[in-house]
Amino acid sequence: MLAASAGLVAAIAALLGILIFAIAFFVVSLRSYQRQQEALAASQARAAGLPPPASRAAAVSRRDFFRRSLISSLLVFGAQFGGASIAFLWPSLKGGFGALIDAGDLGEIKSAVSSGEPFYVGTGRFYIVPYNGTPKGGVDYASEGVSGEGIMPLYQRCVHLGCRVPFCGQSKWFECPCHGSKYNQAGEYQLGPAPRGMDRFHMEVVGGRVMVDTSEVVLGPARGTDTIDQPPQGAFCVAPG
Numbered sequence: 156m157l158a159a160s161a162g163l164v165a166a167i168a169a170l171l172g173i174l175i176f177a178i179a180f181f182v183v184s185l186r187s188y189q190r191q192q193e194a195l196a197a198s199q200a201r202a203a204g205l206p207p208p209a210s211r212a213a214a215v216s217r218r219d220f221f222r223r224s225l226i227s228s229l230l231v232f233g234a235q236f237g238g239a240s241i242a243f244l245w246p247s248l249k250g251g252f253g254a255l256i257d258a259g260d261l262g263e264i265k266s267a268v269s270s271g272e273p274f275y276v277g278t279g280r281f282y283i284v285p286y287n288g289t290p291k292g293g294v295d296y297a298s299e300g301v302s303g304e305g306i307m308p309l310y311q312r313c314v315h316l317g318c319r320v321p322f323c324g325q326s327k328w329f330e331c332p333c334h335g336s337k338y339n340q341a342g343e344y345q346l347g348p349a350p351r352g353m354d355r356f357h358m359e360v361v362g363g364r365v366m367v368d369t370s371e372v373v374l375g376p377a378r379g380t381d382t383i384d385q386p387p388q389g390a391f392c393v394a395p396g
């Protein structure tokens with residue numbers, strides 16, 4: 156849904172920019188046409204031995220001058236704003252974070268995560284972890300649309316203060332280096348100051364490709380949620396916070 160919203164905003168920004176440029180082009184063209192007409196009228200008057208008609212430029216009042224200056228300023232501002240908006244939203248248009256991301260072939264991803272390490276997708280800022288947990292306490296990731304086909308994408312951002320959370324190959328948990336928050340392999344809260352489990356994204360498999368919608372962050376499960384009962388598999392990489 157939000158992928159569509161981001162795309163819509165980007166499209167509106169692009170249309171706005173185009174419209175502003177079109178208006179600016181029209182104004183400049185009109186002014187150029189008026190000058191040509193004035194030059195033509197002056198040359199015709201000279202050929203007929205008549206005094207040249209008064210130039211419009213000469214008749215521009217102070218009020219007209221300020222009005223045109225204001226319009227020009229608004230056009231320039233609008234063009235800059237439109238350009239900046241397009242530049243800002245461009246990653247979403249071309250499939251970066253904030254868009255619907257093709258994470259890869261389902262079979263290849265499942266093969267990669269079968270080793271116990273998450274599959275990392277840097278452009279989308281998320282991990283894909285294996286997931287075959289049991290719904291508990293009203294938490295059912297599959298029905299939420301954040302897991303399926305035995306995998307689940309997790310947003311890399313720590314829900315405490317936003318650090319990137321790496322995966323610890325020893326404990327097989329996600330361990331935040333900033334303040335020591337820890338999450339199990341399903342991104343569920345285990346230890347530290349984090350207020351909930353890691354956030355996640357909606358996903359679906361289309362034509363064998365894993366499509367992850369990074370336009371909407373789905374808040375992680377509440378503390379106490381544990382659908383995989385996974386104790387640490389080894390020593391922690393980060394001392395508990």
Ligand code: FES
Binds near residue numbers: 316333
């Ligand atoms: S930012 Fe991760 S524990 Fe504080």
